[in-house]
Amino acid sequence: MNNGLAVVVIASGVAYGTPLLYAALGELLAERSGVLNLGVEGMMLVGAVMGFWTVQRLHADTGLTLAAAIGVAAVAGAAMASIHAFLVISLRASQIVSGLALTIFAGAAGLSSYLGNNSNLADQPASHTLGPVFPSAAQRWPVVGPIVFGQNALVYASWLCVALVWLYLRRTRPGLNVRAVGESPAAADAMGIDVVRYRYAHTVVGGAFAGIAGAAFTLAITPQWVDGITGGAGWIAIALVIFAFWRPELCLLGAYFFGALQALAPQLQARGIQLGPTVLWTSSLPYVMTILVLVLVSASGARRRLGAPAALGLPYVREER
Amino acid sequence: MHVRIERRLRQPRWLAVAVPVGSVAVALVVAAAVLGVTGHDPLTTYRLLFDAAFLNGGSLGQTLVTATPLAFTGLAAAAAFRMRLFNIGAEGQLYVGAITSDAAGLYLGSHGWPTALVVAAMVAAGIAGGAAWASIPGVLRAFFKTNEIITSLMLNYVAGYILTYLVFNTESYWRETKGFNASVFPTSKNLPARAVWPGWTLPAQGGITLPLGAGIAVLVALVLWALYSRTRFGFEAQVLGDSERAARYAGVRLRRKILAVMAISGAIAGIGGASQVGDFRHALDADPNSLQKRQYGYAGIVVAALGRYNPFAVVLVAFLLGGLQNAGITLEGPDFPAGLVGVIQGIILFAALGGELLVRYRVRVARRAKPEGPRAAVEAA
Numbered sequence: 246m247n248n249g250l251a252v253v254v255i256a257s258g259v260a261y262g263t264p265l266l267y268a269a270l271g272e273l274l275a276e277r278s279g280v281l282n283l284g285v286e287g288m289m290l291v292g293a294v295m296g297f298w299t300v301q302r303l304h305a306d307t308g309l310t311l312a313a314a315i316g317v318a319a320v321a322g323a324a325m326a327s328i329h330a331f332l333v334i335s336l337r338a339s340q341i342v343s344g345l346a347l348t349i350f351a352g353a354a355g356l357s358s359y360l361g362n363n364s365n366l367a368d369q370p371a372s373h374t375l376g377p378v379f380p381s382a383a384q385r386w387p388v389v390g391p392i393v394f395g396q397n398a399l400v401y402a403s404w405l406c407v408a409l410v411w412l413y414l415r416r417t418r419p420g421l422n423v424r425a426v427g428e429s430p431a432a433a434d435a436m437g438i439d440v441v442r443y444r445y446a447h448t449v450v451g452g453a454f455a456g457i458a459g460a461a462f463t464l465a466i467t468p469q470w471v472d473g474i475t476g477g478a479g480w481i482a483i484a485l486v487i488f489a490f491w492r493p494e495l496c497l498l499g500a501y502f503f504g505a506l507q508a509l510a511p512q513l514q515a516r517g518i519q520l521g522p523t524v525l526w527t528s529s530l531p532y533v534m535t536i537l538v539l540v541l542v543s544a545s546g547a548r549r550r551l552g553a554p555a556a557l558g559l560p561y562v563r564e565e566r
Numbered sequence: 567m568h569v570r571i572e573r574r575l576r577q578p579r580w581l582a583v584a585v586p587v588g589s590v591a592v593a594l595v596v597a598a599a600v601l602g603v604t605g606h607d608p609l610t611t612y613r614l615l616f617d618a619a620f621l622n623g624g625s626l627g628q629t630l631v632t633a634t635p636l637a638f639t640g641l642a643a644a645a646a647f648r649m650r651l652f653n654i655g656a657e658g659q660l661y662v663g664a665i666t667s668d669a670a671g672l673y674l675g676s677h678g679w680p681t682a683l684v685v686a687a688m689v690a691a692g693i694a695g696g697a698a699w700a701s702i703p704g705v706l707r708a709f710f711k712t713n714e715i716i717t718s719l720m721l722n723y724v725a726g727y728i729l730t731y732l733v734f735n736t737e738s739y740w741r742e743t744k745g746f747n748a749s750v751f752p753t754s755k756n757l758p759a760r761a762v763w764p765g766w767t768l769p770a771q772g773g774i775t776l777p778l779g780a781g782i783a784v785l786v787a788l789v790l791w792a793l794y795s796r797t798r799f800g801f802e803a804q805v806l807g808d809s810e811r812a813a814r815y816a817g818v819r820l821r822r823k824i825l826a827v828m829a830i831s832g833a834i835a836g837i838g839g840a841s842q843v844g845d846f847r848h849a850l851d852a853d854p855n856s857l858q859k860r861q862y863g864y865a866g867i868v869v870a871a872l873g874r875y876n877p878f879a880v881v882l883v884a885f886l887l888g889g890l891q892n893a894g895i896t897l898e899g900p901d902f903p904a905g906l907v908g909v910i911q912g913i914i915l916f917a918a919l920g921g922e923l924l925v926r927y928r929v930r931v932a933r934r935a936k937p938e939g940p941r942a943a944v945e946a947a
Contacts, residue, residue: 338923341652342915345864349861350911358903358905358908359903359906359908480720539716543711
């Protein structure tokens with residue numbers, strides 16, 4: 246196996262980018278319905294720990310166990326998101342404070358850590374892990390081998406998810422309704438769309454995606470569990486949604502780009518190349534680029550074509566419209 | 567059954583106290599249920615926490631160590647959130663304040679300046695650093711209408727990477743380059759003795775050190791309170807927070823206010839960074855698993871929200887939450903899993919956020935929806 250640096254970086258960029266992609270798709274659904282959820286990191290961590298807990302405790306064959314683990318992670322993420330949904334949709338709390346509260350409650354020093362430490366999950370190798378799907382002969386093909394055929398099932402499933410979310414938002418009636426709810430809840434309400442139900446559903450489904458994103462860490466990328474295993478990926482996912490102009494297909498590209506940036510520094514180090522400032526710019530670039538994109542998006546003119554859902558972050562109170 | 571939520575026209579004063587207190591009580595009951603389900607006796611656990619936070623020997627001193635940075639970041643958040651400027655970048659502003667004030671302390675402390683002047687310069691440097699870092703989202707918001715929530719959040723990470731980089735990946739001014747240890751593992755330079763902030767030792771609990779930073783935090787709270795409730799500037803900022811349109815018609819200069827409030831908010835977080843260096847760590851703490859793991863900036867938003875953005879309440883909440891966090895660190899072990907305090911803290915915050923509804927709205931439960939009389943229509947308006 247003697248692949249060039251570019252191939253290795255892109256291949257691991259796809260692997261590292263997958264949790265970002267899942268989390269970003271979930272956040273995109275919530276934001277398209279007008280709910281900003283800053284609790285992604287917390288939801289991911291609870292998904293990560295619950296997914297890992299399932300593979301350690303369930304004794305079935307590998308495929309079934311992993312499927313169950315991903316399911317449990319999704320439910321755990323959705324449960325976390327439903328707290329946020331209840332607070333911001335029904336109780337009209339500030340979306341920003343509630344999302345941060347969710348990260349504090351569920352995050353590296355909260356529930357995820359409590360669950361993991363209370364069941365002694367730390368420092369164990371995973372009993373089952375997600376491995377490459379295709380036979381090793383296919384993985385040896387030049388370039389496409391490692392990048393396309395060397396990935397695990399979650400990666401291929403994420404491509405399907407991108408297509409489904411795209412179709413849902415662009416080609417279905419409920420998808421159109423979500424966009425209406427996110428852009429102008431008062432108008433959507435007048436049309437007879439149940440704003441509250443749409444916002445709940447998309448926030449909770451968004452949480453399920455974040456839970457799966459967390460499981461991608463503990464079942465595939467680093468198959469073990471430690472406090473704060475996601476290492477800030479949840480915040481990058483929030484950035485990614487903006488970076489991708491709230492579009493699922495661009496989330497895919499952005500996730501792999503940010504993933505490749507994460508992979509670059511360790512790969513250079515492995516090849517004995519002195520890092521110096523490289524580590525600084527590769528790690529800060531996702532954040533700096535997101536800021537630049539935000540400035541671009543907020544410039545008038547571009548706003549209408551590329552901008553955020555107009556009602557993002559605002560509670561909808563029927564009596565006060 | 568039908569639940570109706572109506573906006574209150576007047577918010578009674580007593581509610582602003584009763585609701586947070588009630589929320590904490592509800593939260594403690596919910597957290598007790600969580601503890602019971604996961605196999606811990608709630609009352610014993612609460613007793614342990616309270617003792618470890620405030621009563622055991624030396625615990626108050628440790629609580630102050632945690633509470634001081636929380637007070638600064640809480641005040642920073644309160645200063646901006648009051649104007650509905652959601653600066654969630656106190657985390658990064660604290661790091662940058664630490665970097666600048668450490669540089670000032672290292673330089674002036676080793677050039678023979680007296681302690682009082684060095685401390686003053688470190689505070690000033692912290693203010694400058696924090697304010698400058700907060701001005702990036704401030705300028706972007708004021709001139710390009712870029713959402714400050716996300717930009718300030720993103721800059722936290724950039725600041726964290728810069729902080730780590732300065733000591734771990736480059737031979738910067740902040741890094742120790744002499745001595746054997748420094749050649750084995752990257753460390754930051756220790757502050758010269760002149761740059762270490764003085765503290766006062768109180769005779770209780772076998773000697774509690776009252777850090778200078780805690781005093782400065784109370785002073786900042788006082789200034790912030792005066793600024794917001796006693797000056798034209800504060801009044802205009804509040805109007806702007808309530809209604810941007812009304813403020814514009816009244817001739818408030820929007821851009822200036824945004825720039826000023828973001829800078830003030832960042833400056834307060836920056837003093838928090840200076841206090842980290844001068845009061846507690848006496849060096850630039852660049853380890854990604856140390857200061858950066860404490861997440862004082864994010865916790866500060868919780869503190870500000872629990873204190874309902876009132877500066878004095880924020881200081882009080884910082885003290886209580888600091889106690890809780892300190893107890894969590896002290897007790898952590900097999901019987902007391904890490905993360906428990908975060909769970910309790912999160913539940914308290916959720917309860918407080920939910921309780922906020924009762925301050926702003928009146929909740930009516932009726933068998934079925936009554937036809938709207940004129941009185942109900944007025945109340946709902």
